Amino acid sequence: MIWLTGNKGMLGTELSLLLKAKNLSFVGTDRDVDILDAVALENFADGKGITTIINCAAYTAVDKAEDEEALALRLNAEGPGNIARLGAHIGARVIHVSTDYVFSGNGTKPCLESDPVSPTGAYGRTKAEGERRVFSAAPDSIIIRTAWLYGKHGPNFVATMIKLMAAKDEIGVVADQRGSPTWAYDLSCAIADIAVRPDFPAGIYHYTGDGETTWYDFAQEIQRLGRVHGLLDHDCRVRPLSTDQYPTKTRRPAYSVLSKDKIKSQGIPIPHWEFSLQAFFQKDLYL
Template sequence: MSRVLVTGRDGQVARSLAERAASHPGLDLHFAARPDVDLAVPGSAAAAIAALRPTLVISAAAYTAVDRAEDEPGLAHRINAEAAGEIAEAAAAVGAPLIHLSTDYVFGGTGTHPIPEDAPIAPLGVYGRTKAEGEARVRTAQLDHLILRTAWVHSPFGANFVKTMLRLAATREEIGVVGDQRGSPTSALDLADVILALAVRRLSGDAAGWGETYHAAGRGEASWAEVAQAAMDEAARYDAPTATIRPITTADYPTPAQRPAWSVLDTAKLDRTFGLRLPDWRGGIANVVARLVADA
């Protein structure tokens, strides 16, 4: 049985990992989360890694409140950059490979083609900048690692865009949703399947392809308005409440943090190296909406 330490417990990816791990009986997942482990406290995560001495670490927790980060840059930096480096150093100290999650928000939002891993980064806000620094610290501290950039994560768990759309549809006839930002919607459940497959492969002794950065996101591309419409279409299949989606511009919906207009990720490297790919984003939306409607 391989001991795997996962930072976080209640986030979308951590909860998805907990659920999907049932298909991997050889993995014993340990979730390091508050109050026992607090990434805002220096040394907290490192102490947990030193105590457990896991055979692999998955760094899934992060400060992800994109807008609030503009008002809390110190806390975002502490969690996304400093703690990321500490986790990498602690994993290296016990000889544990590390899978570290990052984000499409490290990119600047220009372009019209899917973004490859080696494209120049140019984060627009505090969240993206701190996640980019976290990547850099992982690369410096931990040679035996994978960095997985993902995007637009949704799931049956926690707070996310798809859940918000379904909630608003219960009380509104029309919802204005930004239609001029495009990205790679990703089901946390699909992402968890890929993370666990990578973990199993590495724990079997296969280190080919490690030490690099990969994009792991739903295939295809969409705007937020298209994601919202897909959620409404799926909800209608179950006679759940729906609303008319009205595309609006980014300028119509100002937010404290600037978001990239284009952050569609090229995921070919993950497929080429490991033979792994996430399903089309529409399938992820369908599965998540089905779960949410059933649980309502």
């Protein structure tokens, strides 16, 4: 039996739907079973024959984390630590989701799983500590780092762009940050594949869409598809901005491309981000 925590978040909702579609036996919880409450976790697991715990619960407000790092640390490190301890106790394998923000983003080559973490903001620090606590309590866990996640069931860069482009004649989008957009559905497929493979080697894996782009080029492609699918009836000028022209509380990584060779070598397919964006428009935006 799979237990999915954080099943009401963007990734958790997508994964719930997929596990259901695949007829996999699972139970899902969100705030109803607080990951900070070790006793509640243990009570929930009791008697259910849990063999895998997939943790999608997290504190994900990147900028807000600068003002409430203690709370973010509890949710992103103490909670995952509780889950990993329980997993080790009941013999369930833990699959935990992490982020590119554990890296500084100052590099020029795709980050490897073996690269040392070097977070520059509060959110990244708390997620890096979560990774450490998961492995310390349950060394046979699997941690999947992802980035630039979008999907139907949460705040979503694609939907935001469509809304802005429909309402305005010109918008500014950052053009000097590079990364790889990741459709929550694709990541869910990867996690579901891993969940049904008990022999999948423990360790850290990177998973994002294949290829790389900038937010600016991502926005341009969203506009193109929005026009093709009749969601936009006029051209909106997209103005390239530098990071300095679009300040945020947490400085965003300039280069957050993750190497996916390790997960690919385990037979997990990774669609190109442009292909997935087209599929997202066809599948999700019309539902």
